[in-house]
Amino acid sequence: MAGHSKFKNIMHRKGAQDKKRSSLFSKLSREITVAAKMGLPDINANARLRAAVFAARKEGLPKDNIERSINKASGADGDNYEEIRYEGFGPGGVSLIIETLTDNRNRTATNVRTAVSRNGGNLGASGSVSHGFDRMGLISYPASAGNADKIFEAALEAGAEDVSSSDEGHEIWTATDSLHEVAKALEAALGEAEGAKLAWRPQTSVTVDEADAIQLLKLIDALDDDDDVQTVWGNYEVPDEVMEKLG
Numbered sequence: 072m073a074g075h076s077k078f079k080n081i082m083h084r085k086g087a088q089d090k091k092r093s094s095l096f097s098k099l100s101r102e103i104t105v106a107a108k109m110g111l112p113d114i115n116a117n118a119r120l121r122a123a124v125f126a127a128r129k130e131g132l133p134k135d136n137i138e139r140s141i142n143k144a145s146g147a148d149g150d151n152y153e154e155i156r157y158e159g160f161g162p163g164g165v166s167l168i169i170e171t172l173t174d175n176r177n178r179t180a181t182n183v184r185t186a187v188s189r190n191g192g193n194l195g196a197s198g199s200v201s202h203g204f205d206r207m208g209l210i211s212y213p214a215s216a217g218n219a220d221k222i223f224e225a226a227l228e229a230g231a232e233d234v235s236s237s238d239e240g241h242e243i244w245t246a247t248d249s250l251h252e253v254a255k256a257l258e259a260a261l262g263e264a265e266g267a268k269l270a271w272r273p274q275t276s277v278t279v280d281e282a283d284a285i286q287l288l289k290l291i292d293a294l295d296d297d298d299d300v301q302t303v304w305g306n307y308e309v310p311d312e313v314m315e316k317l318g
Contacts, residue, residue: 091295098301099127100140101172105152107144118251122208122267125254129266157183158201159194161290163283165307166200167192168271171299179299186297190290191283201271203306207232208250209270210243216261217241229256240265244272273306281313 102123110117114124120141127137153176157169167187173179187194210231216222219236226234226243230253233244245253247269254267279287287307294300 094296094298095130096132096136097298098172099123099130099132100136101152102301103127103137103140104143105154105172107141112141112144118208118248119269121251121254122269125264125267155179156197156201157194158197158199159187160192160200161187161305161307162191162286163277163279163307165277165279165283165287165305166203166273168201168204168304169294169300170302170304172301173299175299179297182297182299183294186293187290190293191286192290203274204271204304205274206247207270207272208245208247208253208267209272210245210250210254210257210267211265212241212243212257212261213265214238214240222261225257225260226253229253229260231257244270271304273304276306276308278308278310279313281316284309284313 103120106117106120106123110120112120114121124137124141152172152174155171155173155176157171157180159167159169161167169183169187171179171183184194212222214237217225219234219241222236222241222243223234229243230249231243231245235242235244243253243257250267250269254264257264284307287305291303291305294303
């Protein structure tokens with residue numbers, strides 16, 4: 072959930088509920104296959120694949136599933152997924168970037184448009200909001216990894232571009248083509264990260280009130296329930312007092 076740190080992007084809400092686990096595993100496997108198909112099927116030579124495998128391991132995707140997803144990329148009969156990005160607006164004027172991987176463009180477009188319009192938002196044209204975000208690498212560490220000074224020094228040494236620390240944890244931002252190298256350097260200094268992925272970082276943020284926050288979270292949940300939707304990024308922040316009310 073969003074809103075506790077200045078640069079916090081919102082990309083869930085993937086809870087640990089059993090009913091969502093199968094869908095989450097499907098999304099993780101799909102990302103691995105696409106990443107392997109777009110580059111070499113070697114995590115040491117493919118930064119996107121390494122990030123995808125890393126995320127899958129963190130969520131408990133079995134090793135056999137990971138290997139099967141990588142092998143699918145080289146198979147002639149493997150699933151052929153297309154990357155489609157949707158851009159639009161949510162309650163309170165929030166900007167949203169919705170990343171999908173689909174084998175049926177029409178189905179996904181209909182489902183995404185329906186989820187957004189039914190929950191107080193509307194889709195825009197390509198480029199309508201992405202100009203307000205920077206495409207970057209994001210490496211996450213828990214608060215237990217160290218204090219802000221320790222993380223900052225390690226990130227600086229590793230070649231990161233920015234760091235944001237809060238009580239929830241640490242976000243380390245890199246150039247997209249440096250994600251792999253910075254992640255490896257940080258792992259040597261701080262241990263294994265919570266996550267490493269390509270991300271959309273908002274240049275400015277929008278603070279939403281309680282009513283808009285409730286509607287916005289419904290919208291994100293509706294999108295997250297769609298197997299074709301991989302990630303939802305937003306430029307919103309929810310004030311602490313509103314977060315407390317929402318639980």
